[in-house]
Amino acid sequence: MKNVKTNLRFSPRAEAVTPFLAMEVFERAKELEAAGRDIVYLCVGEPDFPSPAVACEAAIRAIGLGVRRMPQGAFYVLADARSIHPDSLKLAMEILEATGVAVTPGIDFGEGAQGYLRFSYANSTENIDKAMDRLQEYLPARK
Numbered sequence: 001m002k003n004v005k006t007n008l009r010f011s012p013r014a015e016a017v018t019p020f021l022a023m024e025v026f027e028r029a030k031e032l033e034a035a036g037r038d039i040v041y042l043c044v045g046e047p048d049f050p051s052p053a054v055a056c057e058a059a060i061r062a063i064g065l066g067v068r069r070m071p072q073g074a075f076y077v078l079a080d081a082r083s084i085h086p087d088s089l090k091l092a093m094e095i096l097e098a099t100g101v102a103v104t105p106g107i108d109f110g111e112g113a114q115g116y117l118r119f120s121y122a123n124s125t126e127n128i129d130k131a132m133d134r135l136q137e138y139l140p141a142r143k
Contacts, residue, residue, distance in 0.1 A: 022108050028093065028097075032100065038100055039102055040130050042120050078113060088116055089107055095138070099134040101134050104117065106118060
């Protein structure tokens with residue numbers, strides 16, 4: 001098959017779409033894991049078992065992050081971390097480096113979610129507990 005040259009152009013709106021910043025966190029988590037760090041992934045996931053939503057909500061509230069309401073039918077929760085840092089990508093990277101817990105920066109979901117972190121509870125209760133223990137140790141000193 002021959003290469004076909006085109007003058008393909010995207011609309012200004014399509015060109016303005018920002019990359020999914022969670023992938024930066026995910027890629028850094030993979031680098032840390034390859035270097036021997038124990039990483040807990042709460043940034044992505046697809047449940048293959050009943051998600052412990054109530055346990056995740058209670059844990060996130062216990063570490064001092066605000067949760068307006070738990071989603072109905074989803075396996076993610078958006079937690080308010082603005083009291084810790086206004087930039088969700090910087091905070092997600094800081095948390096990853098300091099604790100080995102990968103979370104999604106809220107900015108991926110628009111300016112209104114800047115300063116929030118998204119946690120996936122499509123994970124085992126054991127991993128959620130491990131992540132929350134790490135965050136509970138790190139975040140109070142960070143505030």
